[in-house]
Amino acid sequence: MSYKIVFFDIDGTLVNEEKEIPQDTILAIKELKERGVEPVIATGRAPYFIKPLAESLGIQSFVCLNGGYVVYKGQPLYKRQIAKESLETLVKLAGEHDHGLVFEGEHAFYSDREDHPFVTESVLSLKVDLPGYNPDFWRDEDIFQVFLHCESQDEPLYESLKSDFTLIRWHPFAMDVLPLGGSKAEGIAALLKELGYTAENAVAFGDGLNDKEMLDFVGFGVAMGNSHPELLPYADYVTTHVDERGIRNGLIEAGLLPE
Structure with missing residues (x-):
């Protein structure tokens, strides 16, 4: 399968318990972009919570607020308000x-x-x-x-x-x-449609209960080694802990980075 885009949760996935991005994760994201694969943040956080992190990783696209607000390359693409x-x-x-x-x-x-x-x-x-x-x-x-x-x-x-x-x-x-029915998967679907991709073209990384639908939806879902136990059945692969090369090892398993 040719994966074209990768969605990353933030807390427990891109950042550890201290809310720091492991250096190896920074390098893995850089290498992913150099290989022509687009990284996108997919988070429960609001857009104003993630800008410094996104800028530090050079990521301009994000699925925020658990799928309710989607931005692609700096431009709002999809909004799902509560009545x-x-x-x-x-x-x-x-x-x-x-x-x-x-x-x-x-x-x-x-x-x-x-x-x-x-x-x-x-x-x-x-x-x-x-x-x-x-x-x-x-x-x-x-x-x-x-x-x-x-x-x-x-x-x-x-x-x-x-x-x-x-x-x-x-x-x-x-x-x-x-x-009702809101999830990161909904926002991801809207972004993939805009790009002309299918769910099978996408990889996603997560660790929490709000990542179930996302991992189940994409072509290759990766649960972090520090994930909530209830997330694991939704993953195609369980990688290592966020502080133990979890992102890199998951990207290797997906065939997106060399060993």
Whole structure:
């Protein structure tokens, strides 16, 4: 199979627990580009969270917000907003339980709580700035993803939302809230269509629960050695840990780099 494009998750895939890019990963991405294969970031993060990393790797294209916002070579290509009526339902229910929300728009993100400890701990774990405070941000701007801050034992409180949303836990205190059926695979499909590629032309690397659909969709899915155990059945290959040449070894297995 002739793979033409490779999608890389960020946290736990391109960067380690310290949010640093291993030097070997930097070199592997450089070699991949020299061989004419395009690297693309595919992340749950918003576009304003990833620009320094993308610039350091020389990557101009990304599938952000778990497939909700796609940019190709610096130009927005695809957007999937959350319906306002669905957001209103979410805001009402989360408010009843004092669970903080963070609304992610195209250019900024805001919380509906000031100094909420779960918001602070989860967002700072991403090594980014904390959101501003604007409980009405969702009313005025297009929202592509929401962080819902609650612990796992509180998830049953949100069962009624599953007719409108997909919920994916990414932190002990936080879940991603996406439009129903939303995933990185959706954004990747939109980009591949624009480029005239099929899913079989693509490789993807990931490590988390929000990478299931992506690895299952592409021609060759690679799970990192540090992946969540529930991701492994969706992968064609399990590479080594992010800090143990995981990206390079996966690219070698895909036939995209020499041994």
